């Protein structure tokens with residue numbers, strides 16, 4: 375019989391290769407075929423550094439440095455999750471068309487808590503398709519074209535109330551009010567009054583805590599947001615109930631507004647009707663996704679038009695031509711918008727140079743492969759529109775503001791202009807945003823001139839672009855003959 379020390383020695387020698395193999399494969403497997411780059415400190419990784427760059431408006435440079443160091447695919451850790459950053463048209467195509475059941479939209483859990491778990495961004499596959507067709511019922515051009523005049527009424531009323539008698543004003547907060555009012559009037563049939571004001575107040579309160587540290591204790595910003603979200607839900611729930619009754623009694627048409635459209639969904643499409651939770655969550659996501667983005671776009675257009683008098687003159691010339699052909703009081707139409715070709719090119723160039731949505735995340739539901747690397751299940755993928763928009767292979771002299779590059783849109787390579795995303799999750803509010811932007815610019819340039827009067831005309835990302843002090847301007851109303 376072997377004595378104990380010899381037995382132990384034999385055992386250790388026998389176990390060494392097994393232990394070594396285990397250690398090596400444990401360390402090797404996760405990094406096998408993973409993209410280059412470092413994950414940094416677990417959970418935190420590079421989040422603070424990227425957020426810092428956003429706040430100093432140097433996020434493009436931050437990402438460019440990564441690309442120079444690691445190439446167009448690299449791994450890092452952002453907001454608690456191992457992440458792969460990918461960029462360029464091929465990457466965009468992969469991300470936008472690979473949705474199916476492999477990639478899902480990725481919202482931080484705290485945001486889902488505020489916006490609801492049944493909103494379209496949380497859905498994948500068939501569920502996502504169903505919800506997109508429900509939302510698209512109202513947001514399609516055939517329906518929206520009937521509402522150009524209604525949007526114009528909101529714009530005119532807003533300018534009358536908040537702009538006409540002002541010398542100096544801050545553009546950004548006013549634009550937020552305007553786009554909120556347009557959305558509530560068009561999508562929810564909510565006219566001016568106490569209910570709309572209460573909703574705006576609660577929405578602002580909810581949005582303030584959306585990017586706050588998600589600690590739900592009394593008096594934290596996040597807790598205030600949660601309470602505001604509950605109040606919004608209870609107000610919207612009453613609106614939905616009233617509209618259901620009006621629909622049943624035949625007082626409303628299914629395409630009266632977004633809510634009646636969502637309530638009617640399923641009857642003719644042969645799909646399952648939407649639950650009340652689904653209606654509420656999607657009404658909320660549409661307001662959140664739709665009002666900040668458009669207000670930022672119009673604010674930055676005003677900034678650009680103030681900085682470039684020639685651009686302003688050209689836009690004005692086109693808009694005056696349209697105004698000239700109208701009798702006083704005649705409303706704008708879909709056909710008028712189709713004539714605003716140059717103005718639309720300016721809008722597209724604005725979206726290319728300062729896209730309101732810097733980028734976003736996808737959650738990997740099933741391991742995927744991209745560019746020869748594997749991206750494991752549970753990781754996230756980060757894409758950034760800015761980097762593609764400033765690629766000189768795609769847009770020559772990318773720093774130059776040049777609307778003529780959108781003269782012939784078919785010349786722009788696919789997946790290069792991605793301000794509205796792409797594929798199955800492409801922004802469903804594109805036409806809506808187009809109408810409200812063109813109508814607003816029409817009334818702004820034909821009624822006013824303005825100049826920037828802030829100390830600093832640059833901006834930060836918060837995470838959306840936000841000009842210093844809300845973009846103060848000196849307004850000069852024109853004499854209307």
Ligand code: HEM
Nearest residue numbers: 495663664667668671731734793794795799801803806807
């Ligand atoms: C200038 C204005 C706008 C810009 C730049 C913009 C941009 C975007 C982008 C980039 C996405 C895709 C995000 C991703 O793939 O992760 C998106 C999605 C979305 N947008 Fe917009 N948007 C704008 C206006 C609107 C408006 C006016 C509405 C509603 C009326 C709206 C509703 C939505 C919704 C519901 C989604 C989620 C779609 C889905 O997940 O299937 N957006 N938007």
